[in-house]
Amino acid sequence: MTGSEDRAGARWLAASRLVLLAVLWRRGLAAALVVAAAAGIAVVAIGPIWSRASLESNLRETFRTVGSDAGLRLFATAGPDSDDVPVGLAQQAWDTAPRSLPGYPSRIRGIRIGVHLSTAAAPLAAASSALVYRSDACRRVRIVQGRCPSGEDEVMVSRDVSGLTGYGYRLGAEVTATGLAEQHAYRISGVYAVDDPSSAYWFGLGFPVRSTGGGGEPLAFDPLIGTVAGLQRFSRLQPASVSSDYLLDPERVRLADVPRIEAAVAALQRRYADQQRLRVVSGFGPVVAEVQRRQGATDLGGVLVTLQLALLAWAVLFQIATDAAEARAAEVALLTLRGATRLRTAVFTFTEPLVLLMGAVPLGIVAGWSAVLLLAPTVLLPGTPVVLDAAAVLAAVAAFTGGAAAVALAGRRVLRRSVLQLWQRTERSAEPLRPFAVDLAVAAVAVAAVVALLVAGRSAGPVLLLAPGLLVAAVGLLGVRLVPGLVRRFVPPTRTAASVPLFLAVRQVARRPAGLRLVAVLAVALGLASFAGVAQGAAATDRAARAAADVGAPRTFRVLDSTPGRTIAAVERADPEGRWAMAATTWSPSGGTITGRVLAVQADRYAAVGLTASGGPAVGELGRRLGSPVDAVRFRGDRLTIALTATTVAGRPVVGVDLVDATGARRQATAGVLREGRRTYAADVPCARGCELVGLAWLPAVDRGAIGGDVLLTGVEVGLDGAASPLRLPRAAGSWVAAPPVSGAVDRVRAGREGVQDRFRSADGGYGGVQLASRPLPLPVIATASAVLRGDVDDVPRMEDQAGDVVPVRVTRFAPLLPVVLGTGAVVDLGALDYRLGSLFREVEPQVWLGSAAPPDALQRLRAAGLRLRVLDSTGSEQARLARQGPALSLLLLQVCGAAGAVLAMLATAISISSTARRRSYEAAAMLALGLRRAQVGGAAVLEQVLLLAAAVALGVPAGWLAAVVTLPVLPRFDTATPIALITVPSPLPALALAGAFLLLVLVAALVGALAVLRSAHGSRLREGEE
Amino acid sequence: MTDALRCTGLGHRYPGAESDALDGVDLVVPVGGAAVVVGPSGAGKSTLLAVLAGLTRPSRGRVEVDGVDLAAASDSALRALRRRSLAVAVQNPFRNLLPYGSALDNLRLVRRTAGVRGGQEPARLLDALGLGDIASSPVHTLSGGERQRVALASAVSAGPRLLLVDEPTSQLDRVSRDRVVALLQRITGELGTAVLAVTHDPEVAAALGGVVRLRDGRIEQ
Ligand SMILES: Nc1ncnc2c1ncn2[C@@H]1O[C@H](COP(=O)(O)OP(=O)(O)OP(=O)(O)O)[C@@H](O)[C@H]1O
């Protein structure tokens, strides 16, 4: 080592020592600078970290929901026209395919042969179906009867198919499957049920199939599941689709794996590109691209949010850097006095703050990372990794550059002053606040942004998210100019003793530009924070409203292995009072004049369980309009005795009793032939576990001849184990109606005090009767206008199911919006619909909805009532899902950063107060010397700070609320459109809460500051201060 | 050989002031010599020092330090002059020192700033000036007298031709004052730096010699 190197090292060491000593000497300011810089860097670094974490979360959520769309399918093909290959090629096709791929840990081998099925019981009713082999199928279905097929002549059938009466697909039965040119017989070894038909395992196989033909004739069946050997009994030439399906494991795929998976998929596609026989299909690329496209919008929102906050943080940092530079003024003067060159003085001036800034970079990155780490579990999918990547570090470096610019600008002011100016302690009150043009420019841009936002409406891009920030900034900057004038107006012209503190405070407020600058920064920070709070509050309310409309009730469940009727009966058992549970379903009519989706609910339970869709009718009204004028008549018993008075009877009609039993099934009992005179008619009924009385029917006798009569129903008695009691029947006008006529029957029904009278007549085997209006017909529905097709005038409104059964409907109200079906659809009573369309149970899967009053053991009670439940949805999880959408994430980021900004501005205020405390203590000492009392001087100091900070609150908080009011009508809340009514006039509560909390802080800070000033205001300060 | 300081016909009026703060001041301090300006409060002593140090541009007259005309000197020439020849110790000791550094730190900073390599090492200089004991203590922990002496030592550590001192003893007790005076005497005597001091204190003036009386901005003969 040479001597000069040695000396250079020593010099460097000495210089670093001085920097370190200086930092320690001004540790308060240094800490403030580091904190402010770290906060600014954190705000900027949060952007990329947050973006990556939310992308990761979105990707996983999308992979979960798209299921097999993100999978990979390698299938054999015969050419451009047909995807079916000879089944004999299956093994060969599977052998050439890999067992696994990156991201796709396992594969499913599949064969599907289209066949026609018949059984010995129904040899002619050939249904089209498929014979399917899928590896692992027995573990993916629930075997409800028998066992998994093994060997070449066994198959499983679905529970629905097995349950079809008259077709003979029973356990142990033989099925004949007819292929292209041959047929084979299989024995049914088991009956399966698929609990989750949309599971990715089935790879969008169009499975299970529930379609039935017109007139109850089945057209297509769920597939039979067999073994490879069983399917290969067909000759080699039998056409079949053969595939290797690879399932993506969404839980194990990370963002970092995406390029590897894409490369693997692309490589596989290349490998099979020139092969005629095998084709590769994967939605992985498009799914990822779509996620990334949506992320783009989120990122833009995030960038704009962080940009605003970064600007604010910059302003705060600049303020602190200015204070720090002022604190070094004496040292700069010393260096100049000792003849240091300009360069050397500059290096000396900037080394300390730049070192602090550099120290703030890792702190800021860690702070940003920690903030995302804290935030991620509350909104993103659980387990989302929060990764620090190069983008975050680059952003932090960019923020550092911005901070260095702030330091340079603040330092430049000091460097430009002469030695004497540097020594001067009091700043010039003549120093201008800011060029007025700057404020006007900000205001003009803000107005332009707001106008653009309002003109663009909902199509406004995320760029217009800048509008609130600009508006707040404009109000803050311009408002501050008014503060001195406004404050002066409050000053009493005379200085009475009591008003001295106020007088002094007002004078200070009006004189100090530094104080006003602080007010501007604080006002903007508070404005952004209150905008974010108000907007977030509104968005959270909107999310709750949308979730309520989308889901319909706080919690919903799928009911497995059940029918609507059985589900209703089970719900009645579990919750007899109708406080918290309801059966429901959604259904798409196959025909008729009502289109879209139909939500079927229990009208009498809807008000207690369901949620109102914002913008649509209230739940109470929905229930009322769907319900019936009378309550259902329910009883338990084994015998009904009916008292009838018939004045005329034609033909030999038989008295029938229509019932719905405890399982929800329709029952009919007969009570003998109707005769003239006052008589009783008894029927044995299967109602020991309870039944609902639907009505009475006048059935034609076996000769199907014409019937007619005039009958008065006067009473019904229920017998149970030999004891009899009267059944209370409604008698009010309109409480009984004519039963739906079969083959042209005519009933004229009138209910009154003496009983229910029916004059009826029908011919050719047709019949009618009376029914309680508890099952009104036409079925009352509430529909959206777009869900009702308008045909001819006399076109009766109706709904049809797949079996061709028709139910007439009457729209009792048109609503703009309905729960679950939203803009296009209808709501109807489930019990009534199921009663009218007996075949409905084959088309729908029942649901159970739970209301907010559900007890903790609600699910146990429902299970005890015989229901098998699977979670379908809940408003909570729907809200969480919506909160993970881009706009919500941007708003959340704004709120978090806005709060951070307010805290930061508060910090700047505290620093500014403490760094001026010394200067103030000279003034305070002077005032004490002039004979003012300590309380007056202290009061003045408190009042000054309260005036400044209160001005910031008075400007910022209303500005934030105003920004929310202006932008909320167009502020995007969701990724996807919703017809529900969103909040346009937000609640000011979050802003008021913020203002209150802040004012409290202000008072505390002011008191502490005043105490500090007074404590150091000794007489000795006067001599020092005079210099 | 030029004088350490020479000023002729110096006059100064603060903007907006009724009368001149300085009026027709002529002063010469020879190389290695000493001069003391005394006068009542408001006489213009600090103003004179600021003008001589090149901190305030005089309304009229001419100041030459080490042969350089301050009025004609550019900013960088003035800085060079301060590095080489012109040292100033102002009244507030904190303005002469980095408060957080030690005496050694401060002396080293001045020497580094002046680019001085040879000459007396800071530690030896402090020893020689009787400040060896407190050389490593941070300046802000020193007493007023110690601080004043460290300030003077630091000002002359790069070996200037001229030292301008404002009120070196204003807030000191008798013992400290005597030490400061002794230090100033050694600075002129042993280091060969010319000293121009401004003071209220007639005893200090008497000890340093070469007294000039200032009243109402004019030199009293
Ligand atoms: N910055 C200034 N602006 C206007 N007038 C000033 C300024 N500084 C000093 N003066 C005036 O110039 C005159 C000389 O002031 P100066 O400070 O030089 O006196 P001084 O002899 O140093 O007094 P002291 O012994 O009290 O320090 C005084 O009348 C003073 O009021």
Ligand SMILES: [Mg+2]
């Ligand atoms: Mg003076």
